Amino acid sequence: VAGSSAGRLEGKLREKTLTLDTLNPQVKAVEYAVRGPIVIKAGEIERYLEEGGTKPFSEVIKANIGDAHAMGQKPITFLRQVVALCTFPELMDSPSFPEDAKRRARRILQGCGGHSLGSYSASPGVECIRKDIAAYIEQRDEGVPSDWENVYLTTGASDGIMTILRLLVSGKDSSRTGVMIPIPQYPLYSAAISEMDAVQVNYYLDEDNCWALDINELHRSYQAAKQHCQPRVICIINPGNPTGQVQSKKCIEEVLHFAYEENLFVMSDEVYQDNVYAPDCQFHSFKKVLYEMGPEYFNSVELVSFHSTSKGYTGECGFRGGYMEVINMDPEVKAQMVKLLSVRLCPPLAGQAAMDVIVNPPQPEEHTFKQFHQEKSSVLGALAEKAKLTEKILNAVPGIKCNPVQGAMYAFPRIFIPPKAVEEAKALGMQPDMLYCLRLLEETGICVVPGSGFGQKDGTYHFRMTILPSIEKLKVLLGKVRDFHIGFLKEYSGLE
Amino acid sequence: VAGSSAGRLEGKLREKTLTLDTLNPQVKAVEYAVRGPIVIKAGEIERYLEEGGTKPFSEVIKANIGDAHAMGQKPITFLRQVVALCTFPELMDSPSFPEDAKRRARRILQGCGGHSLGSYSASPGVECIRKDIAAYIEQRDEGVPSDWENVYLTTGASDGIMTILRLLVSGKDSSRTGVMIPIPQYPLYSAAISEMDAVQVNYYLDEDNCWALDINELHRSYQAAKQHCQPRVICIINPGNPTGQVQSKKCIEEVLHFAYEENLFVMSDEVYQDNVYAPDCQFHSFKKVLYEMGPEYFNSVELVSFHSTSKGYTGECGFRGGYMEVINMDPEVKAQMVKLLSVRLCPPLAGQAAMDVIVNPPQPEEHTFKQFHQEKSSVLGALAEKAKLTEKILNAVPGIKCNPVQGAMYAFPRIFIPPKAVEEAKALGMQPDMLYCLRLLEETGICVVPGSGFGQKDGTYHFRMTILPSIEKLKVLLGKVRDFHIGFLKEYSGLE
Numbered sequence A, B: 001v002a003g004s005s006a007g008r009l010e011g012k013l014r015e016k017t018l019t020l021d022t023l024n025p026q027v028k029a030v031e032y033a034v035r036g037p038i039v040i041k042a043g044e045i046e047r048y049l050e051e052g053g054t055k056p057f058s059e060v061i062k063a064n065i066g067d068a069h070a071m072g073q074k075p076i077t078f079l080r081q082v083v084a085l086c087t088f089p090e091l092m093d094s095p096s097f098p099e100d101a102k103r104r105a106r107r108i109l110q111g112c113g114g115h116s117l118g119s120y121s122a123s124p125g126v127e128c129i130r131k132d133i134a135a136y137i138e139q140r141d142e143g144v145p146s147d148w149e150n151v152y153l154t155t156g157a158s159d160g161i162m163t164i165l166r167l168l169v170s171g172k173d174s175s176r177t178g179v180m181i182p183i184p185q186y187p188l189y190s191a192a193i194s195e196m197d198a199v200q201v202n203y204y205l206d207e208d209n210c211w212a213l214d215i216n217e218l219h220r221s222y223q224a225a226k227q228h229c230q231p232r233v234i235c236i237i238n239p240g241n242p243t244g245q246v247q248s249k250k251c252i253e254e255v256l257h258f259a260y261e262e263n264l265f266v267m268s269d270e271v272y273q274d275n276v277y278a279p280d281c282q283f284h285s286f287k288k289v290l291y292e293m294g295p296e297y298f299n300s301v302e303l304v305s306f307h308s309t310s311k312g313y314t315g316e317c318g319f320r321g322g323y324m325e326v327i328n329m330d331p332e333v334k335a336q337m338v339k340l341l342s343v344r345l346c347p348p349l350a351g352q353a354a355m356d357v358i359v360n361p362p363q364p365e366e367h368t369f370k371q372f373h374q375e376k377s378s379v380l381g382a383l384a385e386k387a388k389l390t391e392k393i394l395n396a397v398p399g400i401k402c403n404p405v406q407g408a409m410y411a412f413p414r415i416f417i418p419p420k421a422v423e424e425a426k427a428l429g430m431q432p433d434m435l436y437c438l439r440l441l442e443e444t445g446i447c448v449v450p451g452s453g454f455g456q457k458d459g460t461y462h463f464r465m466t467i468l469p470s471i472e473k474l475k476v477l478l479g480k481v482r483d484f485h486i487g488f489l490k491e492y493s494g495l496e
């Protein structure tokens, strides 16, 4: 046996097996700004305040992550009733729970092994929930058929996205798999690409055109990538995170035609499908548009769409519920995917139950409809108001330009950063918008994420903030951003 | 743009982007027997019976997976009360919920953003739950210190195991990472190794010695592996799945000494720590044993231990709760791990809450203690009885030899398969024990997993069955296995 313990006893320290040097380099390459350094700093300040420290503000406002309940949004009563009934079926006897909720809970439990939320489900999810999801999709898409066997429950949309990429990307592939993603993007995508050692292929959204996706830019990006990798998949986020745009039907058609022509697998991240605020915008599912392009397209383009319990009007992030619908996937590949899902056993059952309520909400003839509908409209109405408010206040600040927040939960304003501040940041080895966001945090307690964490055109700077704080808090927040920004410009333009 | 749609319209079908040929080969390489072909077949038979088909039996008994509730085990009332209270806090006003449960639910919700189970938690988990876990570990290990910042909640133990392996294994590493695993093993390990393209390094458990781990075999395995890869990590499952052994303290010391000498990272899968039945056995945590080996060991060996809500006396598989405690991990690596965890946001909150109850159960002075204790003892008592019963009945069958089920939830009997049956299986391109298990399923409706799915010494054959069915069902099941086995021997020994 190698190594002498005598030597070590004389003082030589045992070396660590796992160090930054020996760590899987693909893990090292991962970046994830939404919970990055700025958020760690925010946590430190929070603790400092708690321990009685003083700052020019009394609390940290976390506008860095789309976490509705953490910002005070109340859960939808009906959803929680159903999940509580599933968790503790003794409540079926309680008169304070509505029959509508009991009916759904019973149906879900019937689909669970031993009628318990504590059983593993089949790896693709509980069968009756998959059926409810398929029915929902058919209704949403006005009759476009959905086969429940194409529906797979997931542990949040994140898990579904990772699973599909895992099928497509082989780290050892000599021709290297290219994954086309929008820039700016939700950084799960770039992180997954790093972790799997795929090639990130950027296509830039058009900031001057409300962050629309431009088909010419797709062609440019694809052709450029072909020089050094094999682009095999295109990811779209609609409505957009962090950019808040809602894609037009025409634009979706162009993307699908492009994917058809170039034989690309299409990943359509539609977790914000219920979050559309602009009156002139409407959510079009990629699947429905594909259907309307005719059978040659509908029967051939490989498409997967992701949804989640975390967004919409429920904001149930902690449940880690979600699903994906996969169409035109090779049956043999599907079998391989199910095998892969089996290794992790199954998605959490409470999350599956929550997903079921979202796709199978109270109907007009049910007693619970009114309250459910009120709660839903109240959340979505407030979000629409906050979307408008954010755009308006930000655009009134000199040196900030914010596209309309048509959907999703974020504003991604462009900020002018004076050359002196850019220089200072560079001297600190920092992105200029990181410097900006750190200063904003330290001076106002507002936590937002630098645009560099999502990707942006060189020489442009942004930050992402959520529109989730309550209207009152949001107004205060936006006022502070304005004052900070004006002060920042003054300071670095030498006008002070 | 390449490709002419005219050509396609003339009849050429668009090729699929993702086929078995283009699929990530590492996914293809994954095997997962617990939900493999035998289970698919079982599902088919179940559907056939439901649709009115006839078989020599009326139901399929699934003894293939450690899924207690699916086999009729009842949830622990207190655990479900706490999770229901967290899910629907309006229940805090209900007199039918005990104060003890409300106190715990309040504490958990206090640790959640917006006091809601619907918020994302910090990626390592809810802080107060991490603290409860650390306190539990200290108590379990009779005072060995546990730092809550070393505790990370996970999405079932599966997720923790995958995360740690992901740090250790780089697919592109030219020297290739060797991962030492027991044979037989729980196939999550071999599946993860395939998926990550590590090298599986087998060490064989000693069937003749109650599946004990033999230190000489560890040395042999390590030295052999060194010829073609760099072994960096050793995985241990204690109590064992599928083998049911409980490791002695001396054996654990030897493993830890070996890991120390060879600079191996230690992954200790202790999800069955509450499942010890044999009166002469006791669970010793790897951490406590390491501590007792003295500071030179305790301050240097990198060790991670996994736990889960899925096993023990709760059997809450569907909640996907679990944790890992990591000691001596390089702080920089820890930061990288947290970053990686952040990408998937957080483990499900209901699972975290369930984990909290397991580590912080009712205390003797609490009102709920009696019922809790009764329910717990009843589950563990029945499991102990079934462990004994299974061993006894199986060992009475000629051609079956079963080690004592000291712990966990499985028997892994060795079965004699006559040469003629071995030949027949080989002609069918099938493992002999797969043939055996398929026949058992088709003739009796009993679903067990072939030993080949877990690994076994060449020329030996086994199957794994859970001891989870109720005592009555288990007796029927074991009787059928006996009759089947005798018939099988007769048939293939030409004695018919």
Ligand SMILES: Cc1ncc(COP(=O)(O)O)c(C=O)c1O
Residues within 6 Å of the ligand: A066, A155, A156, A157, A158, A159, A186, A188, A237, A241, A269, A271, A307, A308, A309, A310, A317, A320, A321, A322, B345
């Ligand atoms: C575009 C997009 N996709 C996926 C996710 C993942 O969400 P979850 O895993 O909680 O469903 C998010 C979360 O913010 C998102 O914004």
Ligand SMILES: Cc1ncc(COP(=O)(O)O)c(C=O)c1O
Residues within 6 Å of the ligand: A344, A345, B066, B155, B156, B157, B158, B159, B186, B188, B237, B241, B269, B271, B307, B308, B309, B310, B317, B320, B321, B322
């Ligand atoms: C030894 C062992 N480890 C880990 C697991 C994973 O369990 P879970 O992910 O449900 O916690 C299992 C499940 O059977 C197991 O037997």
